[in-house]
Amino acid sequence: MAPMIEDDFVPTLSDADDVSDEEIEVEAPSVPPPTNGAKRKREDKKKPTAVKKQKQKKATDDGAPDELQDGNEDKDSDMLSDFEFDNTERAAALGDFDGWAMGGTAGVDEVMRIVERRQGKAIAAPDAPVSDASDDGVEADGISFEDGDSEEVASDDADDDEEASDDEEGSQVAGEDEDEDEDVAVSVPHPDDLAADSASDGEDAAEMARQKAFFAPEEDSKPTPAQANGDTSFASMSLSRPILKGLSEVGFTTPTPIQRKAIPVALEGKDIVGGAVTGSGKTAAFMLPILERLLYRPKRVATIRVAILMPTRELALQCLTVAKKLAAYTDITFGRAIGGLNSREQERELKLRPDIVVATPGRFIDFMRNSASFQVDKLEILVLDEADRMLEAGFSDELNEILETIPKSRQTMLFSATMTSRVDDLVRVGMQRPVRLMVDAQRTSAEGLVQEFVRLRPGRESRRLGYLMHLCTEIHRDRVIIFFRQKKEAHRVRIIFALCGLKAAELHGSMSQEQRINAIESFRSGRAAFLLATDLASRGLDIKGIETVINYEAPQSHEIYLHRVGRTARAGRQGISCTLAAEPDRKVVKAAVKAAKAQKGAEVRQRTVDPTDADRWQTRCDDLEDEVEAVLREEKEEKVMAATERDITRAENVVKYEDEIKSRPRKTWFESEKDKVAAKQRGAEVLNGPAGGEDGEGARKRKGGGGGKMSNKEKKKLLDRDERVAGKEWKKGKAERGMSGKPAGKPAGKAGGKPSGGKPGGKPGGKPSGQPVGKPSGRPVGRSGGGEKKSRSPGRKGGK
Numbered sequence: 132m133a134p135m136i137e138d139d140f141v142p143t144l145s146d147a148d149d150v151s152d153e154e155i156e157v158e159a160p161s162v163p164p165p166t167n168g169a170k171r172k173r174e175d176k177k178k179p180t181a182v183k184k185q186k187q188k189k190a191t192d193d194g195a196p197d198e199l200q201d202g203n204e205d206k207d208s209d210m211l212s213d214f215e216f217d218n219t220e221r222a223a224a225l226g227d228f229d230g231w232a233m234g235g236t237a238g239v240d241e242v243m244r245i246v247e248r249r250q251g252k253a254i255a256a257p258d259a260p261v262s263d264a265s266d267d268g269v270e271a272d273g274i275s276f277e278d279g280d281s282e283e284v285a286s287d288d289a290d291d292d293e294e295a296s297d298d299e300e301g302s303q304v305a306g307e308d309e310d311e312d313e314d315v316a317v318s319v320p321h322p323d324d325l326a327a328d329s330a331s332d333g334e335d336a337a338e339m340a341r342q343k344a345f346f347a348p349e350e351d352s353k354p355t356p357a358q359a360n361g362d363t364s365f366a367s368m369s370l371s372r373p374i375l376k377g378l379s380e381v382g383f384t385t386p387t388p389i390q391r392k393a394i395p396v397a398l399e400g401k402d403i404v405g406g407a408v409t410g411s412g413k414t415a416a417f418m419l420p421i422l423e424r425l426l427y428r429p430k431r432v433a434t435i436r437v438a439i440l441m442p443t444r445e446l447a448l449q450c451l452t453v454a455k456k457l458a459a460y461t462d463i464t465f466g467r468a469i470g471g472l473n474s475r476e477q478e479r480e481l482k483l484r485p486d487i488v489v490a491t492p493g494r495f496i497d498f499m500r501n502s503a504s505f506q507v508d509k510l511e512i513l514v515l516d517e518a519d520r521m522l523e524a525g526f527s528d529e530l531n532e533i534l535e536t537i538p539k540s541r542q543t544m545l546f547s548a549t550m551t552s553r554v555d556d557l558v559r560v561g562m563q564r565p566v567r568l569m570v571d572a573q574r575t576s577a578e579g580l581v582q583e584f585v586r587l588r589p590g591r592e593s594r595r596l597g598y599l600m601h602l603c604t605e606i607h608r609d610r611v612i613i614f615f616r617q618k619k620e621a622h623r624v625r626i627i628f629a630l631c632g633l634k635a636a637e638l639h640g641s642m643s644q645e646q647r648i649n650a651i652e653s654f655r656s657g658r659a660a661f662l663l664a665t666d667l668a669s670r671g672l673d674i675k676g677i678e679t680v681i682n683y684e685a686p687q688s689h690e691i692y693l694h695r696v697g698r699t700a701r702a703g704r705q706g707i708s709c710t711l712a713a714e715p716d717r718k719v720v721k722a723a724v725k726a727a728k729a730q731k732g733a734e735v736r737q738r739t740v741d742p743t744d745a746d747r748w749q750t751r752c753d754d755l756e757d758e759v760e761a762v763l764r765e766e767k768e769e770k771v772m773a774a775t776e777r778d779i780t781r782a783e784n785v786v787k788y789e790d791e792i793k794s795r796p797r798k799t800w801f802e803s804e805k806d807k808v809a810a811k812q813r814g815a816e817v818l819n820g821p822a823g824g825e826d827g828e829g830a831r832k833r834k835g836g837g838g839g840k841m842s843n844k845e846k847k848k849l850l851d852r853d854e855r856v857a858g859k860e861w862k863k864g865k866a867e868r869g870m871s872g873k874p875a876g877k878p879a880g881k882a883g884g885k886p887s888g889g890k891p892g893g894k895p896g897g898k899p900s901g902q903p904v905g906k907p908s909g910r911p912v913g914r915s916g917g918g919e920k921k922s923r924s925p926g927r928k929g930g931k
């Protein structure tokens with residue numbers, strides 16, 4: 132039985148910390164901590180005023196030396212009464228709370244500009260409403276970007292988290308438009324589906340036994356006195372006043388089921404594997420106990436205590452916004468390590484050692500390696516949101532490096548709407564007897580979701596766009612997110628929407644971060660009625676009032692389908708998903724319909740579209756083909772011109788700031804471009820089946836349309852191989868890892884790295900430093916001192 136949490140006693144972070152005077156002396160909050168190596172000298176060095184000014188500008192200043200160096204609705208009537216939110220009170224407050232109200236320059240729309248320019252002289256506007264896109268807009272609120280458009284930068288951009296987007300969009304490297312044709316995701320079974328399909332009863336039983344041994348039994352926490360009296364509010368959960376004030380500010384009065392389960396367990400410091408349907412409040416489920424525990428941290432020494440890792444930059448930004456709002460009445464501090472945003476600015480924030488760092492893995496590693504002031508050796512809590520995604524092959528290298536650097540002795544929490552319970556996946560993360568908290572049955576969709584399917588009969592697949600246009604002009608006309616498998620297709624359809632006068636924005640990995648955020652802002656604010664996105668946007672995005680999700684094609688797996696359709700019908704609201712289902716989409720559609728039928732209360736319906744309506748639109752779109760090509764050409768020309776201008780500015784800056792640039796130590800990179808491509812390939816293989824060797828033949832055949840199913844032997848082989856690779860990676864020693872594909876120059880062991888604040892790791896004979904109270908003891912600590920900061924790698928990429 133879990134111990135009762137007394138009103139006045141909440142286990143705190145680092146209660147066991149031995150805070151020495153030495154630490155206090157060296158760690159004045161605003162002064163960067165002393166450290167070893169050349170990097171410190173650089174940080175201490177006064178920068179020229181010109182450079183400072185440059186840094187304050189947004190990333191659109193292509194020539195700034197930083198960039199050179201960094202190269203790198205409320206339809207409240209729709210609320211379900213049994214969703215256990217307090218609807219009445221929330222309605223008023225929630226109207227104001229929007230995790231995406233973070234600014235952005237909505238309206239900077241290249242496609243619209245080109246289309247309008249061309250429409251002025253070329254084609255007559257169709258009889259549809261005309262877009263009012265303009266170039267004015269609100270300035271981004273505290274977000275500055277890196278120049279993601281530069282090819283030179285992109286090729287060096289090891290801190291870029293494009294893995295997330297690119298994996299989801301196929302194996303293509305962002306920015307390489309020429310290769311788009313290779314970016315075709317073949318409709319083949321997802322390995323998870325295969326595993327589920329092929330698992331024999333014997334394997335099931337063995338896995339169940341392993342899970343029983345691996346997970347701690349879930350115990351009901353003893354109700355607090357308030358709860359015993361029937362109080363189900365947050366106030367009954369022993370949360371402190373500042374947290375309750377934050378909650379009331381955002382209008383959360385009653386915990387959702389996952390929050391009710393997770394908060395007490397997380398407050399005890401236990402590891403958690405949590406799963407609950409999309410839009411059910413998982414973010415607050417891990418954030419609230421973290422904030423509560425941080426209230427009781429020792430405050431004399433600033434230390435990074437919590438890292439929250441997300442698979443995409445947009446999610447990280449969203450999570451940060453929500454966290455800051457919940458923490459509005461506390462003194463808890465936040466930092467970012469998010470790809471695509473200005474890294475100097477983030478580095479400055481991180482130097483202050485914020486309590487919580489919200490990060491994407493690539494940028495997190497970049498700071499671990501290249502910023503001496505980024506100390507993660509005192510990390511006490513690690514959260515992986517969208518954890519099943521983070522555990523996929525595309526992220527395994529990053530995750531391994533992070534896990535081997537941060538203290539083994541920590542609390543780890545994993546959350547996702549499609550959370551895996553497979554022990555092999557979870558063992559990798561180094562969890563200790565985690566508590567499994569699965570609120571909803573596996574593979575369920577939100578209660579308020581109606582799932583529509585439009586069947587495209589054989590021979591009518593080529594009319595897909597005609598169907599989409601009909602749906603978007605006649606049926607689902609506002610607050611619609613449309614998912615595509617390929618960036619290229621999303622962009623093409625975006626141009627067609629613009630040519631037809633439909634207000635749309637697009638979101639995919641070939642866009643700069645600034646464009647990505649502007650696209651979300653444009654959709655969020657209602658300037659764009661449609662958001663045309665790839666699976667970059669399928670997970671986690673919480674944009675208020677999305678009424679409909681359209682799947683232009685079904686995604687690769689049922690899991691991704693659930694995440695996509697989960698962008699609507701969130702937090703007890705109603706929503707519709709509409710999937711265009713032709714023969715290649717069969718497998719996923721079948722799984723979705725089967726799951727929905729098994730789910731009590733889930734509504735599935737078939738929508739019929741008159742073929743002549745679809746044909747009329749298709750003909751119209753076909754007629755626009757030449758115009759689409761012309762727009763694409765103009766876009767390309769503008770890109771080339773912009774790149775040339777950037778090169779000139781860059782060259783001028785190299786000359787102008789030569790001394791400053793040379794004085795900086797070079798960065799080390801987590802992955803070379805080649806490594807990145809290889810990692811993406813591995814991710815794509817896991818999703819689509821291997822592309823080379825014996826298995827590759829099968830994959831090629833499938834891609835070519837022949838033989839769509841993997842044999843049982845192929846499935847087993849794929850799974851076995853993944854398990855072997857994962858197990859090996861995790862067990863490998865540092866030295867061994869250093870020799871196998873990790874970037875050259877990475878030290879195999881500790882090289883004089885001093886833990887943050889000069890405190891030696893681990894109290895002699897005591898609990899390892901940073902071990903939260905209430906944490907089950909006995910976690911094997913694989914490294915001395917609960918984590919050493921890696922020394923800066925002498926390895927250098929490229930050579931200036």
Ligand SMILES: Nc1ncnc2c1ncn2[C@@H]1O[C@H](COP(=O)(O)OP(=O)(O)OP(=O)(O)O)[C@@H](O)[C@H]1O
Nearest residue numbers: 383385386387409410411412413414548671673702
């Ligand atoms: N206790 C609560 N009361 C009212 N609204 C809530 C509560 N908790 C969360 N919400 C709202 O529910 C919505 C969904 O929350 P959140 O984004 O955390 O869902 P999620 O479970 O992480 O979804 P996904 O699986 O898609 O990432 C948000 O708009 C949030 O503001």
